Amino acid sequence: MNATMTGNAPSQVLVIDDEPDLRTLCELTLLREGYRVQTAASLEQARAELARQSFDVVITDMRLPDGLGMELLHEMHAQRRGERCIVMTAYGSAENAVEALRAGAFDYLTKPVDLKQVRSVVASAARQAPGTAMLAAARQKPRTDAEAEVRPAALARLVGVSQAMRRLRTDIAKVARSMAPVLVRGESGTGKELVARALHACSPRAAGPLVAVNCGAIPEALLEAEFFGARKGSYTGATQDRVGYFQAASGGTLFLDEIGELPLSMQPKLLRAVQERTIRPLGATQEETVDVRIVSATHRDLAADVHSGRFRQDLYYRLNVIELATAPLRERLEDLPVLCATLLERLAQESGVATPTLDEAMLARLAQYPLSGNVRELENLLHRALALSDGTGLQIPPYLPSGDAPESALRNTAAAAPAQHDQDGAAARSGGSLLAWLDAREAALLRHTLDECAGDHGAAAAKLGLSARQWTVRLRRLGLPHAPEADVHHGAQS
Numbered sequence: 001m002n003a004t005m006t007g008n009a010p011s012q013v014l015v016i017d018d019e020p021d022l023r024t025l026c027e028l029t030l031l032r033e034g035y036r037v038q039t040a041a042s043l044e045q046a047r048a049e050l051a052r053q054s055f056d057v058v059i060t061d062m063r064l065p066d067g068l069g070m071e072l073l074h075e076m077h078a079q080r081r082g083e084r085c086i087v088m089t090a091y092g093s094a095e096n097a098v099e100a101l102r103a104g105a106f107d108y109l110t111k112p113v114d115l116k117q118v119r120s121v122v123a124s125a126a127r128q129a130p131g132t133a134m135l136a137a138a139r140q141k142p143r144t145d146a147e148a149e150v151r152p153a154a155l156a157r158l159v160g161v162s163q164a165m166r167r168l169r170t171d172i173a174k175v176a177r178s179m180a181p182v183l184v185r186g187e188s189g190t191g192k193e194l195v196a197r198a199l200h201a202c203s204p205r206a207a208g209p210l211v212a213v214n215c216g217a218i219p220e221a222l223l224e225a226e227f228f229g230a231r232k233g234s235y236t237g238a239t240q241d242r243v244g245y246f247q248a249a250s251g252g253t254l255f256l257d258e259i260g261e262l263p264l265s266m267q268p269k270l271l272r273a274v275q276e277r278t279i280r281p282l283g284a285t286q287e288e289t290v291d292v293r294i295v296s297a298t299h300r301d302l303a304a305d306v307h308s309g310r311f312r313q314d315l316y317y318r319l320n321v322i323e324l325a326t327a328p329l330r331e332r333l334e335d336l337p338v339l340c341a342t343l344l345e346r347l348a349q350e351s352g353v354a355t356p357t358l359d360e361a362m363l364a365r366l367a368q369y370p371l372s373g374n375v376r377e378l379e380n381l382l383h384r385a386l387a388l389s390d391g392t393g394l395q396i397p398p399y400l401p402s403g404d405a406p407e408s409a410l411r412n413t414a415a416a417a418p419a420q421h422d423q424d425g426a427a428a429r430s431g432g433s434l435l436a437w438l439d440a441r442e443a444a445l446l447r448h449t450l451d452e453c454a455g456d457h458g459a460a461a462a463k464l465g466l467s468a469r470q471w472t473v474r475l476r477r478l479g480l481p482h483a484p485e486a487d488v489h490h491g492a493q494s
Helices: 020-032 043-052 069-078 094-102 115-128 132-140 145-156 163-175 192-202 220-228 267-276 302-308 313-319 333-351 360-368 374-387 409-414 418-429 434-452 457-463 468-477 485-493
Strands: 012-016 036-040 057-061 084-090 107-111 182-185 210-214 253-257 293-298 322-325
Touching (some): 012 020, 020 036, 043 057, 043 069, 057 069, 069 084, 084 094, 094 313, 145 163, 145 192, 163 192, 182 192, 220 267, 267 313, 302 468, 333 360, 333 374, 434 468
Parallel strands (some): 012 036, 012 057, 182 322, 210 253
């Protein structure tokens, strides 16, 4: 028997569907796996079963004779019940599946149901369900210290005391419990992979593997074999069977970094794998069921890419069931002291030296840096300062746009407006707030870049490496004249 067991008690499953044949098929399949199964043909019968007892897993059809499965999902959520809910949707009803996942469903099955997929999804849900059987097992077997420490340790790596970081850690703890795909959005260097690792570590899939893939680093010709695997002889040089990322991540999490760089030709194949939970390795004649949770990340504006035709809309909605955003460092400068302390402690440990400290003056200097590379750039700056330290203390050089600061497109362009920078510097020295000073610097940079591009907002945004949305948001925040976002995007494309 393969069913999840708690002592001698098998997991309890409730199957709700108005089609007698499908109900019977699911019941027999799960009974053979060792589960205890109850069935219901309507919402009324399902409510009666749920009132009578608790279950570990509930499988419900979306459309029932007396209502929608979503109604039951909302009711169970309002009652704070512990069952993991799996919804069954008609083939191609992506909207229903996405809606159910956002409403708190653990996972979904597509009709006509595949029995292998039923067994896989129910097994995954039963392992993670906090129902009666699971709670009994938890009382019999307390968590070890190591298991108890994994979750807070993963969240602790997301360093920061700002409201944005506190909210991010809270959201991670909430969404980690389900199988719903997550899209992590944020600028480069803001810790998107740390978010993915925290999601995995906080989830009931933490004991499984986390496989991280950079979608922009794989040659297009190799994408299918890398993602789905290949059989021996399927292409020149394939001397043995090859395991793909989906198989390697079985039972765990597949992290698709830089998903916006995935070529259009690969997107429908990924969509099918995500939607149907099946893959077909190169050279294989049969599809294989896979059990992975998908977490994606991007620094791109995927909604704009969908509008321009560069990214498939159906794949975007499948991956973006839940969205988490990582805030850029300039929007959470209150995190700078704790970030610096954490980074310096790790860098000093790696270098075998005593951990240096930063005084208020040096922290103020760091806050003057644009840090367009966010935490990654901050780490590089501290690493360089530590390497150049003579042992008497850590020295952070003042930010000099003319060449002493780390090079970037933003700074090179900013260096072309020295008169405005002098004015901003004078304002900062006269006692103005740091944020006001930074805003003045940013406004000067945007105005100068727009002048260089002869008023072409799209070209100016592209020159600074900003999306149309990012460019428009900055102009609005600083009270500068701005063009419609669609016009900015058009100009950037041309």
